[in-house]
Structure formats: C-alpha cells, structure tokens
Amino acid sequence: MNGTIIETKNLTKIYNGKIKAVSDLNLEIKEGEIYGLAGPNGAGKTTTINMLITRISPSGGTATVGGFDIGKNSLEVRKLIGVVPQDFTADEDLTGRENMMMVSQFYNVPKIKAQENCRNLLKLVELEEAADRLVRTYSGGMRKRLELIIGLVHEPKILFLDEPTLGLDVQTRIQMWNYVKEIQKRLNVTIILTSHYLEEIDELAARVSIIDHGKVLITGSPADLKTSLKGDIITITLSDEKSAQLMKTVPGALEVKDMGQNTVKIKVVNADESLPNIINFISQHELSTVRLTVQKPTLDEVFLEYTGRSIREEDGGSDARKLAINMRRARQ
C-alpha cells in the first residue's frame, strides 16, 4: 500500500475577507496515484492548487506536501513539486527546448543532466521535431504538451496539472490524456489533476474528489462513485409486443419501463452482474431480441446526484452545447 504524499486538514481560503473559495477541505492523496479535483468553474480547484504549491497562503487549516508543511517548509515543498498552471507560461519567442533549459537552470539542474532530461521528455510527448522551433509556431495542443514537460524538467515527485486540456478540441484532449497516462507510468510521479471535464477525470484519475462551492461533496474512485448511483440501464428491443410485456417480469430489476415499440428499459444495480440473468430469462422464454444496449452512469450523473444540477448547464461542457443553450434562451 502506498503512503500518503499530500494531506490537507480543514484547508480554507477566504479572499478579501468575504469570498470563501475553499472551505474546510480534507484530502488524502497517495503516493504514485493520479488524483482528480473535479468541479465546475469557480469551485475552488485552482485556489486549492495554489495553496498546495505555496503560491498563496491559506486562511485556515493545514496541509503537508511530501511530509512538509506548506506554511513552515515552503522551500522544501517547492523542490518536490512541478506545476503546470491553467494558463500558458512558455515564452513564445524562445524554442520549446530553450524554454525547458531556462526552467532547468532556474531549478539548478546541471546542464548535461538538463539536456538529457529535455531530450527524454520531448520524446515522451513526441515534440522532438518541433523542439527547436519558436513556441509561437506551435498549435494549442503542442503548447500544452510543452507546458506539461516543462513542469517535469527538475524531476519532481509530484506534478500539479491545472485544467490540462482547457480549450483543446476533443481529439487533442484525448491525445493529452494518453501523454498524461504515459508520464505517470514511466516517471512514477504523483499527479494532482483538476478539471471541469468529468470524462477527463473519469479517464485519468484513480481517485477523485468532487468539489462544489469550495467543499468536497464526495471522494472515491470514479468506478465506485458511478456504481454507488445503482443505476445501470439495459435497453432491450424485442421482436414483438408480447415478448416486451413478458420482459417486464424479469427478476432482479430495480425498475422496468415500457418505452413502446417493443422496447423496455431495465434499471439494475450493476449491469455486469445482471446481464447473465437477463440473457438466461430471454433464452428460457425463447424470446427474440432485436437490440440490446447497456448504459452505465457517468461522473456527470454523479455530480447531478450530489448537487441537484448538471455541471454542463452552468459552464457548457462543450461549446456546441453552450451555443445550443444560448440559442434556445434567445428564442424564448
């Protein structure tokens, strides 16, 4: 079992004496894991990161990073961590490699070692060919990849990634996910990842805390959080109405809804366990199925369950969706 590498106790940040951005946050992050902080814009994710990386000081509570207190031992904390902030930091008028070497120098990495680290990291995110081009010629995805490895030049034990795929298109985001996974596997760093894209957290994080209004609503593995909703849906279309009616008597279902057109929606606790029974029922009664699909809850539904609202409604999970919502509003 891995040890705890970051621990916060009632960590709190109040801005200007009135805005409670982070409120009594208790986290326990294990060495080597990818830990997700998920929540909508304004939830307090960046504020939490900024306290842990000792950029701002807490208004209350304590935290240790790698065993060091963020208040008393901030210098030690800084040596252990790498940070990839939400916004771009690389100098556009330098090449990718020059940016990396500059940061290496800042951390006093010996030159030969720094050159070797840069080569390896550039290779890891497939930026070798672009390494000696000015950053201003990079695409959005290439810049994010560069930022990612700039955070790693001094071989930190812990990497903070604040919204690593913000503003990237879906294709590029998926690419980034693979690089993050590869980095965690190869370099064995602990990664703290924030995102308001819940599918990103689901894809990458071993454990996640869902945060809203500065408070942790729930912590767990994405799989456990989704399973806890007890709401897998199996949709079956049968060959005729009589079969569909019979299907409504299938044992072990939480709920069966008649959708019309010989189709039923069966809600079960866990589809992986219920499917064999359902398939047995179908074959025992010699029913003939036209179509069968399984739908598991997403982390979006977990967020909805705990907040009563959808994360997508407020900050537009996708621009297309936001546009659709705005257009609908404009028509009303």
Ligand SMILES: Nc1ncnc2c1ncn2[C@@H]1O[C@H](COP(=O)(O)OP(=O)(O)O)[C@@H](O)[C@H]1O
């Ligand atoms: N420097 C600041 N001064 C005052 N309020 C701030 C500051 N930074 C963030 N906030 C506020 O704190 C809350 C949390 O913000 P933030 O940590 O940036 O959330 P997230 O990263 O989850 O989007 C928001 O209400 C935001 O407006």
Ligand SMILES: [Mg+2]
């Ligand atoms: Mg943020």
